[in-house]
Amino acid sequence: MIQSFETQLQVSLRALGEIVAPALAGADKHVIEQLHLVMAALGFMSARLSSAATFQRAELEGYIALAEEAAANFRQHRGSDCEPLVEAVSAARSALVSSTAEADCYQRSTRRLRELVAALIGQSTSEAEAADLQALVLARSGEMLSDARLWCLPLGFELDPDALPQRDWLKIE
Structure with a gap:
């Protein structure tokens, strides 16, 4: 068994492109389309695997x-702290300095920070707070x-x- 994720992805892509795709030559269009979607997803993962944790750290920051x-x-408008948000920020900062934290x-x-900020908007007590x-x-x-x-550049949708x-944080290859 191949130990490297990068190598496993490359071998899988090659097998799909060189063996499976030709074997499906007479298959329905939707079957071929699904194969190409899987190959595109695997190609994207292969291109971004080595940078995933770095990107996710930057996103978290x-x-x-x-x-x-x-x-x-929140403090300005309500005169107190939003404890769940303060706690989530503290936990996120701990994850950033942890030597054992992983991409997930x-x-x-x-996700937690995004949810809490979105919830604050919905729970605003005034129009000014919500607008801010x-x-x-x-x-x-x-x-x-x-x-x-x-x-998402490797997916090829970016016009310019x-x-x-x-x-x-991103090495463009």
Whole structure:
């Protein structure tokens, strides 16, 4: 059995492209389409596997910054801390400094922060508070969207990849 994930992905892609695809020559279009979707997904994973944890750390750092600003907004409007958000930020920061944290830990922390910030908007006690939170989310979303578009470059949907900002967390190959 091959031990390296990268090698396993490459071998699987090669087998699908060189053996399975030709064997399906007379198959229905939807079968071929599904095979190509699987190959594209495996190709994307292969291209991004070595950078996954680094990307997810960078994404988490962005959500920590957003959550801290949202917590400050909450404090400003309500005069107290939003304890669940403060605790989630603390846990996320701990994950970032942990030498044993893995990519799924970063993803869980990111998801939790995203959920809590979204909940704050829904629980706003005034229009001003909701408007401030929405403006904050919109201001932060531009960079997050650019990062997501950079991450997905191997999928080939970006019309002008050179127009995207470069990030030090991503090696473009």
